[in-house]
Amino acid sequence: MSRRIFLKKSSCLTLGILAYPAFSNALFFDAMDDVIIGHNSHKYKVNLNWGNLDPLKTPVKDCHEMVQDSKGRIVLLTNHTKNNVIIYDKSGKLLETWGTNYPGAHGLTLLKENGEDFLLITDYERHQIIKTTLDGKVIFELDYPADTGKYNSKEEFKPTETTVLENGDFYVADGYGNQYITHYNHKGQLLNIFGGRGTEDEHFLNAHGICFDNRDKENPCLLITAREMNILKRFSLDGKYLSSINVPGALICRPVIHKNDIYFAVLKSKEAPNDDSGFLLIMNKDNEVVSCPGATAPSYREQQLEDLYQTVRLFKHPHDVCIDDDENLYVAQWNSGQTYPIKLIRV
């Protein structure tokens, strides 16, 4: 090692660490070239290297959904049956993998029972919802709701998402099937079914995501995406339609509530020249769109949100977003050329 390099390296370890944060923005113009996406309160830098693994050892197909568990680990669900579940730490280091029999692994929801974490996985190829422990032990498998009379065969049931209430009740959205929302108690016994395919308020086209919204403790409700219609619909817990929030141009995948905001991956822009035209979308506590990383800045004219669309070719088909305890985001993508998730650092 030459003296000059040695000097540089050792100085980084000592003086540099102290000096860097204070002077970096003032002194270095190259900081301007970092991509910063998003608007208003929610802006992010982009780390494409996060979580990249050896595709021969730990491959992914579509990265469908991600959650953070109680230990702070990032859990990814992919439909690659070599390792359906990939668990990372927040730095992107691989911790663990499991799962080889979830060919249609799609929806991933974390639930807690008596201090222990569990996962609810929806598999649209197995036509099932599967509850597992965090290390992959199966607790139960739930088949299609035959007793409701809404399904002729299991093939019509292609569940995409679940959400869990505080009492353990859970709901399943059949976003690739007959578009019903089914409500179960914690044991998996059917309590209610509503929705179905159609264009009326109480119906869905592509009921892709569902989320329990208890931000207003007095009036908890369900948020359900009608992805093909670019609408987020609010329903009461007993399945009555309440209201619609239009997001023109945005094929929103599933709502994810973090603190007072709702985050969405947007699979694609409705009218885009390129199919891989996705972005992210963030709503505030009043369900107003405040930031669209990778897309046009949200703007309202006469209280109507203007058409949103991708502006830079960063995201391919974002399918889910996970927000960690540092307010950073992880973006799982569908049909993106088997890429690993992208991490966004809040700035």
Add this chain to the structure above:
Amino acid sequence: MKKLLIMFFVILMCMSCKKDNQNVYLQQEEISLVQPRIEVSNTIIDSFVTLVAKTGTKGTEIYYTTDKSEPILSSLKYVTPLKIFEPGVYNFKSFHPNWKPSETATITFYKMGYQPTDIIWYTKPNEKYKGQGRLTLVNKKKASLSYGNPAWVGFDSVAIAKVVFNNKMMVKNIDIGFLCDPQSWIFPPSEITLYLNDSNNNSDKIITLVDGLDSMVPSTMKNINIEINKEVNSLRIVITNLQHIPEWHEGAGNKAWLFMDEWIFN
């Protein structure tokens, strides 16, 4: 002097640390802008049409050409909406000091053609993409780039129709517009056959083979112009969708979709 020297070294050290830190984040010059959004009142010109080009990124400038060449920074700059009187090919491209330039957005304008009195369909489009009735392909309204646009008529099998004119008239050529969107399994047709005056005589038959795709290309609206130069009062048009998606595509071996709009008779 000694103080100054120390200061200089501190700055140098910061720079070297900084480089390592910076590499983590994506840089603007690695990412392209999305091509400009083009909105037009129509692409078939009666007197004139209006064109608006948009980009959602601050600091972006749009340049365009009308001679089919790629727009560059010395091309015409788009400032306000354009009034377009003449048919032709217009190319638009977004540029920004930091981001990579966009791909080129191409839009073609056509002169209003002869209006057929009727179309008789012998095959049906797919139930989901049946356009706006049997006259969709001659309603003087071109579809937009999105395959969900109701002006498109989508087929998953061969499309056969007879176009009827009021009188026998000289038709120089026909424009057949189609969507090319391989990501959505929508490919150009493989073959187009025109039977003049609905006859089966070989002399009244025009067969055109259409070039396929050899790689994934962004979604574009394409047009094929077929010379006729004969007097006709009807035309039977047979358009075959691609029967086997090529090997390089995820849908290899399957039938491709055929999305059309619009047919213009000149």
